[in-house]
Amino acid sequence: MEFIELLVADQVATIKLARPPVNALNFQMQAEIKAAAQECDRRDDVRAVVIYGGEKAFAAGADIKEMEGLSSEEMVERGTAIEDSFSSVAKITKPVVAAITGYALGGGCELALCADLRISADNARMGQPEILLGIIPGGGGTQRLPRLVGPSIAKDLIYTGRIVTAEEALAIGLVNQLVPAAEVYSTALAWAKQFSAGPKVALATAKEAIDRGLATSLEAGLEIEARYFAALFDTEDRTIGMTSFRAEGPGKAKFVGR
Numbered sequence: 001m002e003f004i005e006l007l008v009a010d011q012v013a014t015i016k017l018a019r020p021p022v023n024a025l026n027f028q029m030q031a032e033i034k035a036a037a038q039e040c041d042r043r044d045d046v047r048a049v050v051i052y053g054g055e056k057a058f059a060a061g062a063d064i065k066e067m068e069g070l071s072s073e074e075m076v077e078r079g080t081a082i083e084d085s086f087s088s089v090a091k092i093t094k095p096v097v098a099a100i101t102g103y104a105l106g107g108g109c110e111l112a113l114c115a116d117l118r119i120s121a122d123n124a125r126m127g128q129p130e131i132l133l134g135i136i137p138g139g140g141g142t143q144r145l146p147r148l149v150g151p152s153i154a155k156d157l158i159y160t161g162r163i164v165t166a167e168e169a170l171a172i173g174l175v176n177q178l179v180p181a182a183e184v185y186s187t188a189l190a191w192a193k194q195f196s197a198g199p200k201v202a203l204a205t206a207k208e209a210i211d212r213g214l215a216t217s218l219e220a221g222l223e224i225e226a227r228y229f230a231a232l233f234d235t236e237d238r239t240i241g242m243t244s245f246r247a248e249g250p251g252k253a254k255f256v257g258r
Contacts, residue, residue, distance in 0.1 A: 001032040001035065001036065002028065002032070003017070003018055003019040003026075003028060003029040003032055004016065004017065004018060004029065004032040004033060004035075004036050005018050006036045006039065006040070008043070008045060008046060010193060010196055011045060011046065011047040011048070011193070011195075011196035011197070012046070012047065012048050012049070012050060012189060012192045012193055012196060013040045013043070013046040013048075013049045013050070014049075014050045014051075014052055014189075015033065015036045015037065015040065015049060015050070015051045015052070015089075016052050016053070016054065017029070017033075017051075017052070017053040017054065017058070017059055018054070021056070021057070022056075022057040022059070022060035022102070022103060023053050023054070023057055023058065023059040023060065023108070024059070024060060024061065024062065024063040024064075025059055025061065025062050025063060025107045025108065025111070026062075026063035026066050027063075027066055027078065027081065029063075030081060030082055030085040030086075031081070031085065033085045033086070033088070033089065033111070034084060034085040034088040037049075037085075037088040037089045037091070037092055038088055040092055040094070041091070041092045041093055041094065044257075046094065047094055047095075047195050047196045047197075047198065047200060047257075048094050048095040048096070048097070048192035048193070048194075048195040048196065049092055049094055049095070049096045049097070049192065050096075050097055050098075050099055050185070050188045050189055050192050051089065051096065051097070051098045051099065051111065051112070051115055052098075052099040052184075052185055052188065053099075053100070053101060053102070053104075053108070054101065055101055055181070055182075056101065056102050057101060057102035057103050057108075058098070058099075058100045058101055058102060058103065058104040058108050058111075058112065058124070059103075059104060059105075059107060059108030059111060060102075060103040060104075060105050060106075060108055061103075061105045061106030061107050061108055061129070062082075062106055062107040062139075064133070075138075082107070082138055082139045083138075083139060083140060085139075086107075086110055086111055086114050086139045086140050087114070087140070089111065089114040089115070090114040090140075090144075090211075093204040093207060093208070094195070094200075094203065094204065094207075095116055095117075095192060095195050095203060095207070096114070096115045096116050096117075097115055097116065097117045097118070097119060097188045097191050097192055098111070098112040098114075098115035098117070098118045098119070098188070099119055099184045099185045099187070099188035099189075100112055100118060100119065100120040100121060100124050100126070100175065100184065101120075101121045101124060101181055101184050102121070102123075102124060102125070103124070103125050103126075104120075104124060104125070104126045105125070105126065105127050105128075105129055105163065106127075106128060106129060106130055106137070106139075106141075107139050109126050109127060109128055109141065109145075110128075110137060110139035110140050110141045110144065111139070112126070113140065113141070113144040113145060113148060114140070114144070116207065117176050117177075117191065118174070118175040118176055118177075119175070119176065119177045119179060119184060119187050119188045119191065120166050120169060120170070120175040120177070120178055120179075120184070121166065121178070121179065121180070121181035121184045122166050122167075122178045122179065122180060122181065123166060123181055124166045124169070124175075124181075125163045125164070125165065125166070126163065126164055126166075126169050126174060126175070127157060127161065127162060127163040127164055128141045128145065128157050128158050128161065129161035129162075129163065130158075130161065131158060131159060131160070131161040132161040136158065137158060141158065142154075142158060145157065145158070145174075147214060148173060148174065149172050149173050149174055150173075153172050166178050197254070197255060198255060199235075199237040199238075199241065199253075199255045199257070200237070200255070200257035200258075201232065201235050201237060201257070201258065202232055202235070202237060202238070205228045205231070205232060208228070209221075209224055209225050209228045212224050213225065235258060236256055236258045237253075237255045237256060237257065237258065240253050240254065240255055240256065241253045241255065
């Protein structure tokens with residue numbers, strides 16, 4: 001891949017965006033993000049994933065030069081490709097954290113929304129400024145953002161296109177934690193590493209139960225949870241976890257990922 005680096009160490013994969021100076025998400029880069037996400041999901045030696053844009057910027061949005069000459073018919077195809085790319089990240093069946101530095105705007109913000117957790121530099125800036133171009137977010141922003149921060153806040157950000165500070169992003173729930181810029185990647189890596197020996201099947205099941213439940217009613221979501229909960233009783237990790245709990249107390253189990 002030309003614009004994505006995939007690094008794996010200690011059961012944690014890093015999908016590193018590598019298109020200087022600001023990681024503008026051109027069509028090729030979007031395809032490479034999808035390929036990297038699918039590889040992370042497939043690999044047995046990956047238990048968690050960090051998405052990182054480098055020290056200076058996460059991603060400052062889509063590559064406008066590529067899009068400005070396209071017709072609506074052409075954007076139907078391209079728009080589907082954008083959503084497929086970002087949804088591939090959201091569909092990774094392992095814990096995913098975004099390590100955000102500098103700008104995470106437009107498509108960059110939408111990519112960060114696909115992670116389970118967002119750790120941000122205290123000087124980062126985030127937003128959905130597409131309205132200032134006469135368009136709307138096209139990579140999931142109108143759907144994932146209101147599910148995360150609520151519809152009123154999402155509408156304010158999308159209608160105005162304004163950029164929020166890291167402090168406001170934390171206050172509205174757009175990010176989960178602020179750290180000094182120099183500590184963003186190491187903090188995200190530490191969060192991801194805690195799952196390197198975790199119960200792989202239970203973690204994937206918890207993620208699917210949450211995501212599927214959010215897309216339906218509470219009643220249907222509770223049915224999903226009950227079904228998934230029971231299914232985990234056929235796993236080795238459930239036996240290991242409960243046996244270890246009785247013998248040694250919580251947090252001592254040595255899971256095998258099956």
